[in-house]
């Protein structure tokens with residue numbers, strides 16, 4: 001019997017493949033960064049062919065690295081950067097435009113129009129989302145409106161739309177399967193999360209033909225098999241979930257009230273709300289966590305657009321660190337930020353502010369401000385943004401969080417995790433496997449093919465690596481946080497015409 005599950009974790013900055021065994025342990029992992037395309041300020045694109053190429057490259061590579069055969073893999077689970085939009089030609093399989101990335105702000109004017117008409121309230125009710133350039137709907141509209149001939153072709157049924165999960169599955173099956181899962185569909189701004197179907201009224205408003213949309217399936221389900229030409233054998237593709245929902249699953253947050261925060265490119269806090277879609281009054285999103293066991297479960301989400309990406313900015317643009325882990329070393333060289341705050345609103349601000357026109361800012365600079373202070377303030381900004389969403393979440397759910405489960409690349413930073421615990425006044429628990437996104441996708445796939453039998457079996461795999469206790473006094477915590485709120489005010493509405 002096959003002994004492993006392979007996860008594809010197609011993230012914003014890299015494509016990763018990980019092989020897990022039955023105990024949820026990583027056997028091998030392979031990662032490849034790919035090109036970020038910034039055609040104009042605030043615009044972000046990826047090349048879908050590069051995404052497919054890098055993902056299949058690491059998949060083949062990781063099988064070799066693990067020293068196993070494709071036959072040893074019981075199933076593949078897919079998880080992906082969400083919202084990022086690909087439109088391709090059904091006949092040639094070629095994208096008609098680059099993927100418009102979730103961070104891209106180009107459709108802010110379309111969103112403003114929807115708001116001016118008052119259509120945003122309807123969208124909020126039906127999809128659980130706030131109208132924002134973040135989601136796929138306005139990105140699809142933009143492609144149909146701006147790529148020559150696209151609308152005619154879409155109306156003739158010649159174009160397909162998909163998020164990255166759909167794009168990968170379509171390629172893995174050589175164009176035989178055009179699907180997505182409930183969690184990804186709930187991020188398009190086109191899906192009615194209560195009726196569980198594409199919403200005709202929203203599609204009409206955005207002028208998007210329904211025939212280009214994928215079929216929506218559960219998150220744990222055999223969607224199809226990889227074409228034999230890829231791995232030499234047909235492997236079932238049995239799990240599909242947006243990366244943040246997959247991380248919630250991978251953290252075994254199966255019961256209402258359980259929450260996790262993932263520190264990757266962005267930072268996303270999700271709380272399981274069970275079979276109830278809890279509306280938010282504080283700027284959080286109501287979203288589908290997953291569809292499994294014949295039902296759909298929901299989550300409340302606080303989406304922070306820039307977290308680890310700010311550390312990459314220190315490395316790649318400011319060039320004041322050589323690598324991400326070095327940020328911790330520099331942050332610890334100083335006692336505090338010397339009054340400096342960095343608000344990394346590079347692509348606007350997500351929850352709970354939802355300001356598409358906010359832009360990054362550094363405030364509180366004095367003649368004594370050093371690079372260590374800026375590095376530390378950048379790390380601290382991730383923790384402050386998390387506090388913003390945690391407060392909103394506690395208000396919406398009426399639940400006071402006892403501890404926060406963390407994961408994702410930047411959760412490896414001990415300084416950041418301690419400061420996080422300090423600024424929240426809540427303990428932080430980091431599990432042994434911080435690749436919970438990939439782990440969650442594996443669990444979903446494994447459950448569909450009987451590799452694992454129940455969520456209870458999975459829960460037992462969760463083990464803590466490090467526990468962080470708050471160590472800051474309340475007065476200091478509140479003073480620092482007040483400074484952050486003031487800094488955010490300075491960043492808001494900056495790019496508004």
Ligand SMILES: Nc1ncnc2c1ncn2[C@@H]1O[C@H](COP(=O)(O)OP(=O)(O)O)[C@@H](O)[C@H]1O
Nearest residue numbers: 011013264265308309311324325408409410413
């Ligand atoms: N030790 C660290 N300290 C701070 N940030 C880190 C550290 N290690 C990784 N990161 C950041 O985490 C991100 C990568 O995390 P990952 O979970 O792989 O993200 P994604 O899935 O969004 O590509 C990068 O933005 C990187 O800068």
Ligand SMILES: O=P(O)(O)OC[C@H](O)CO
Nearest residue numbers: 011012081082264265266
């Ligand atoms: O690439 P990540 O892991 O930062 O995740 C991106 C999110 O899915 C965007 O909603």
